[in-house]
Amino acid sequence: MTHPRVAVVGTGVVGAMTAWRLARRGAEVVALDTYSPGHDRGASAGESRIFRTIYKEGPDYVPLLRRSGELWRELESTTATSLLTMCGGLTIGSPDHPDVRAVRACAEEHGLDHEVLDTAEARSRFPQHRVDDDEVIVLDPAAGVLRPEPAVQAALRAAEEAGASVLPYHPVDGVAETSSGWRITSGGKHFDVDHVVFAPGPWALRLEPLRTLPVEIRLITACWFAVHDPAAHRPDRLPIAVRRHREAGFSCFPVLDGVAIKIVPHHLGWPVLDDPDGLPRSADPEFARAASAAAARLLPGTTPHPVRIATFAEGFTPDEHALLGPLPGHRNATVMTGFSGHGFKLAPVFGEIGADLALRGSTGHDITRLAPGRRLP
Template sequence: MDADIGIIGLGTMGSMTMWQLAKAGISVIGFEQFGIGHDRSAAGGESRIFRTAYKEGSNYVPLLKDAYKLWRELERESGNRLLTLTNGLIIGSPDTSEMKNVIKSIQEYDLDHEILNREEALNRYPQHRLQADEQIIIDKLSGYLRPQLSIVSAVQRARELGAEIYSHTAVNHIKSESDGVSINAGGEVFKVRKVLITAGPWAVNFMRDLAEFMDVRRLVNAWFLPRKAENFNEKKFPVFTRESEGFYYYGFPSVDGDMVKIGMFTTEKSRISTPDSLNRAISMEELAAFTELVNKDLPGLYPDPSRVNSYMEIYTADRHPIVGTSPGDDQIIYLAGFSGHGFKLAPVMGKIGAELALNGVTDYQIDSFSPERFMKARLI
């Protein structure tokens, strides 16, 4: 055996799983097709929101609370500042299912929060132009993460603890055998006991059994200059998510004293056929959509983006990740399909991935992420 555990893809989930395994003293080997901390897949673009009052479901809250602790642990171990709490604004009409889910999370887990009616919200956060029916819920355990620095920090820490890292080394294929899994990468064959698939947008190449339940999507981020920079610093302009007139978007304070980043949630139109076909050029139509949104809702920003870029991510059919042992092969563990909201969860997902690889089980409640849910859907 070249190592006990092999990891395919050292981006968000792979780096954190490697850190957890190395901490546990397990021999682990990881492969990354690009450089560590690159911005060519799901983790690029400078910032990611951390939030706890969760519109995607209250079952995520215990995971998020542990993720928070692990982010702080990684900060201590690496000496790098990764998570900055700013509060988080959740903006929308109280009638939407997302706002109802946020309230459910708050109530079930007694989360620290504030609810501002429209008038209070406009006084406190005049940067946002609100519709007549909109309110703001403030999630107190919310802020932004530094994605690429987080990945580099986790990989570096894992290396210090004995992990073996192959960057710029694409895995071509894996083969499960009676006594472990062989990994064909960079012209060599490596043998490990178990393999974790953390290949992000490329995961589908290693999860053919579930390919029909996943699609790769392109996401565009745009950066805007403020008319008055001090109004958009992290004290005055917390991270936010907003549903306005059926349209979802999110934003960040200026993290470098300069530009404010805005991102839009995906639509059916964002699907791309393969990760290798990602078009990084931004169309005039996409630029116009951002300009229209800023003109409508964020009058303190100049409406023409000064920087734009595109990234990608795998979405599953139900927008929840696939975390668990492969249904047909207990030597292979899936950690994929994070559907646009996985970054904040990464260290706890790394812990879960490590536990699944070592023991085949975890105490975390992950039934709703199991690969089998899609297998059952196929049978029905």
């Protein structure tokens, strides 16, 4: 029996997971990336990522999240690596905030375990957060913190162990459809394959067949604030959090480096970038001042100024749901991009879906919402 040959273009978390799932199923995989595994120029780096099961983005994600959770555990055991710490997750805000309502509605619809803490209980259980008089916390026990750089590396290691050829520092500079599949070119080398999976993250529009996809590249900035009491902010005492306050909104991650918690501000905007290679690497002082004000107001255990700031590029679609499916207008090609700031936790199941599409042309997972050719606002 011949093994289908599949090229994966881009090995951020999504391409890495796809390469792993494909290789495990016997495909002959070549996975190429411009940079090194776990690099910090795209969307899959920055120390931590949120895993949540109660999903404000839509209850139809819940089955995908459950499967992703299983695959995260499988990757951990295959590679003897710790990637996901189930520290729980908080949504903090007024009971009328749309995200608080969406989280409660999703938990109720799927019968998911959760607790709603009133203001007094919220303050006594999680004093690391300042909770205003009219606010509550919804606690998701099936949430946790993921480690992005080791995750990408683990998936690629598992892919290689299953027979994939993983090629960092191989920017793909040519993709052409052939009579039987695709010819992928990198620096004068050619790879002839039966199917190609495009997983280029925010670089999607640089590849000719993807040039017209509705993806916008945005800059997301993360800030780390040192805490006075690191032990009180570690994952065993501080869950991940989505903070929704009338003055600020951010996601918040526990101390993993022994020093600082991380916040990713949402209320300061995620500006559009013309080109992911133009990602500014330095901090904007205005942004740092505004992020510091939010931390001072809502995170009482932090020191006043960030100790670290990092910038990332991510592709967004107009409805903020990914583009995942057969590439419109082409044969033997799958596209996976535009994860819109929430793709990391789902990357293992997206990898499984990418492998289904490359090997069988269809998947048992419901990905209607993610169809690349769907009508978008």
